[in-house]
Amino acid sequence: MIDTYKRLMNVEPPPPAKKPRGFFTDTSLCIGCKACEVACKQWNRLPADGFAMTGNSYDNTGSLGATTWRHVQFIEQAKANSSRQDQRWLMMSDVCKHCANAACLEACPTGALIRTEYDTVYVQQDICNGCGFCVPACPFGVIDRAPKHGQFEPGTAHKCTLCYDRLKDDMTPACAKSCPTASIQFGDVEELQQRARRRLAELKARGETKAELYGMPEGKEAAEVGPLHAFFLLLDRPQTYNLPELPRLPRKTMAQRYGWSAAVGVGFALVGALVFGRRR
Amino acid sequence: MSRGYYDYPVVRRPVWTWEVPAYFWLGGMAAGAYVTASLAQTFGSPDDRRAAAGGYYVAAAALVPCAPLLIADLGRPDRFHHMLRIFKPLSPMNLGAWTLTGFTPIAFARAASHAAGTGLLRGPLGALSRLVPTRLAELAGCVLGLTLAGYSGVLLAATNIPLWAKSKLLGGLFMASALASGSAAVTLQAARRGAPDTTLHRLAMLESAASAGEIAVLAGYLVQSGRTARPLTRGRFAAPFWLGAVGAGAVVPFVLHRLAARRRGRALQSLSTVAGLCTIAGSLALRWSIFEAGKISSEDQGASFELSSD
Ligand code: SF4
Numbered sequence: 001m002i003d004t005y006k007r008l009m010n011v012e013p014p015p016p017a018k019k020p021r022g023f024f025t026d027t028s029l030c031i032g033c034k035a036c037e038v039a040c041k042q043w044n045r046l047p048a049d050g051f052a053m054t055g056n057s058y059d060n061t062g063s064l065g066a067t068t069w070r071h072v073q074f075i076e077q078a079k080a081n082s083s084r085q086d087q088r089w090l091m092m093s094d095v096c097k098h099c100a101n102a103a104c105l106e107a108c109p110t111g112a113l114i115r116t117e118y119d120t121v122y123v124q125q126d127i128c129n130g131c132g133f134c135v136p137a138c139p140f141g142v143i144d145r146a147p148k149h150g151q152f153e154p155g156t157a158h159k160c161t162l163c164y165d166r167l168k169d170d171m172t173p174a175c176a177k178s179c180p181t182a183s184i185q186f187g188d189v190e191e192l193q194q195r196a197r198r199r200l201a202e203l204k205a206r207g208e209t210k211a212e213l214y215g216m217p218e219g220k221e222a223a224e225v226g227p228l229h230a231f232f233l234l235l236d237r238p239q240t241y242n243l244p245e246l247p248r249l250p251r252k253t254m255a256q257r258y259g260w261s262a263a264v265g266v267g268f269a270l271v272g273a274l275v276f277g278r279r280r
Numbered sequence: 281m282s283r284g285y286y287d288y289p290v291v292r293r294p295v296w297t298w299e300v301p302a303y304f305w306l307g308g309m310a311a312g313a314y315v316t317a318s319l320a321q322t323f324g325s326p327d328d329r330r331a332a333a334g335g336y337y338v339a340a341a342a343l344v345p346c347a348p349l350l351i352a353d354l355g356r357p358d359r360f361h362h363m364l365r366i367f368k369p370l371s372p373m374n375l376g377a378w379t380l381t382g383f384t385p386i387a388f389a390r391a392a393s394h395a396a397g398t399g400l401l402r403g404p405l406g407a408l409s410r411l412v413p414t415r416l417a418e419l420a421g422c423v424l425g426l427t428l429a430g431y432s433g434v435l436l437a438a439t440n441i442p443l444w445a446k447s448k449l450l451g452g453l454f455m456a457s458a459l460a461s462g463s464a465a466v467t468l469q470a471a472r473r474g475a476p477d478t479t480l481h482r483l484a485m486l487e488s489a490a491s492a493g494e495i496a497v498l499a500g501y502l503v504q505s506g507r508t509a510r511p512l513t514r515g516r517f518a519a520p521f522w523l524g525a526v527g528a529g530a531v532v533p534f535v536l537h538r539l540a541a542r543r544r545g546r547a548l549q550s551l552s553t554v555a556g557l558c559t560i561a562g563s564l565a566l567r568w569s570i571f572e573a574g575k576i577s578s579e580d581q582g583a584s585f586e587l588s589s590d
């Protein structure tokens with residue numbers, strides 16, 4: 001019966017699993033050129049978002065969103081009367097983390113959000129019905145629904161695909177390809193993690209005491225959402241980059257929430273039985 | 281004091297609009313009315329049964345706009361059926377879509393069977409409706425109804441919006457509010473059709489239990505949320521929340537029902553009617569204010585950091 005169903009519904013077997021692919025974004029190398037933002041927009045044919053000025057350093061992008069899948073942050077750390085070493089201008093190219101336990105994917109009621117053979121998280125545009133549940137589910141504020149009456153793919157959810165189409169052809173994602181300083185590195189996740197550990201040790205040895213990795217399997221931020229397949233080397237605490245210290249996976253507390261809900265329902269039914277059952 | 285990246289939000293603002301709280305309100309009321317009517321059928325006296333069976337009409341009527349509201353809120357309404365291409369109860373949204381799909385026909389069948397029983401529905405349709413196994417429909421409907429009433433708060437809470445996710449009690453709160461408004465709707469129609477005093481007293485007792493439960497869960501919700509609840513308890517949504525959800529929705533009906541306990545006849549009917557209307561309006565105010573205040577909460581960087589550092 002299942003076979004008949006599969007034939008009728010055109011269910012294809014999933015492609016064979018490949019090695020997990022991801023990004024290692026080393027913010028110590030970022031020069032804030034935004035080549036990644038532009039390359040991403042071009043390759044993925046994402047429309048421009050207008051020319052608003054935020055007044056916050058060189059960041060006029062603001063946030064990730066339906067049509068912005070790379071976002072370069074500019075953090076000015078300049079204290080008055082401090083030595084030159086204390087003046088820092090941190091830059092960081094933010095992106096979808098392709099979480100090992102992805103909140104967006106777990107929330108999705110249609111199965112539009114899937115895990116690909118490269119262990120990345122991908123929205124199937126022909127399946128998404130724009131229910132919008134993935135949007136507030138993501139702990140990093142990444143995925144968004146395109147406006148219902150807009151020009152670009154109206155009403156469905158969008159985010160970084162890790163250039164799924166390019167991966168299929170053994171090509172490097174557009175952002176990593178265009179990054180002139182190798183701040184964005186693409187490759188096999190395990191190998192990138194090794195590289196990141198070495199790089200961190202190197203930076204620490206050079207006196208970058210505040211440097212840390214974010215999204216590694218051993219990090220406490222991986223407790224709920226798992227290792228991030230797009231992870232980062234940061235030069236300050238995660239919150240400085242608007243990254244949560246302990247990103248939450250909604251599933252973890254769901255049983256408890258249903259439990260309270262059920263308790264109220266059962267309590268009402270018991271009271272009802274007592275009230276109506278009373279004989280005089 | 282900003283510890284993050286400028287004052288930018290950590291999470292994204294929910295894209296949902298008014299259809300969602302309206303659906304939660306009506307779906308919850310339908311479920312509450314169905315459960316109340318079924319409790320009366322199972323445990324009540326013949327008077328109770330006759331008076332409360334009108335709750336099945338309420339449930340069926342309240343369910344009519346539910347699916348359209350749910351569909352209207354989608355980014356691609358033409359693809360609403362994609363919700364049902366898989367069964368994925370891990371996703372509260374998927375669970376809710378299936379529950380609504382299951383509960384709606386049962387509620388209609390049970391209402392039709394009642395209509396056939398009272399002679400309202402005649403002819404072949406009436407004969408068909410008489411075939412509905414009422415006991416089974418009541419049991420299955422109660423299970424699905426309670427799921428429908430209980431999942432909506434869990435759905436909002438299964439996100440990273442501080443106001444919705446911080447406390448573990450939002451699901452229980454929406455459940456309590458659904459049951460209070462559903463039993464209130466049953467009372468309303470019973471009072472209008474001049475149900476006997478004993479039945480109205482019993483309904484009033486059930487309703488005040490629901491209101492008391494709602495107040496208790498709400499208190500727990502506010503305590504657990506702490507500072508995170510500010511977008512709800514202060515500012516733009518303070519009035520609909522305190523006056524509408526808390527005052528009209530729970531405190532006023534609770535007091536009115538206490539008063540009604542000693543009244544009979546017309547006075548009892550009027551008190552029950554006013555209390556019922558208050559409960560139903562308050563239930564809408566509760567969903568709407570928590571829903572809308574959640575959008576403000578999504579922009580609160582500090583609350584997001586607090587939520588994600590416990
Ligand atoms: S970062 Fe957000 S959008 Fe990206 S995979 Fe994780 S949960 Fe999904």
Ligand code: SF4
Pocket residue numbers: 104107108109110111112113123127128129130131132133134135145156157
């Ligand atoms: S908006 Fe689309 S991708 Fe997001 S949860 Fe809904 S159906 Fe899934």
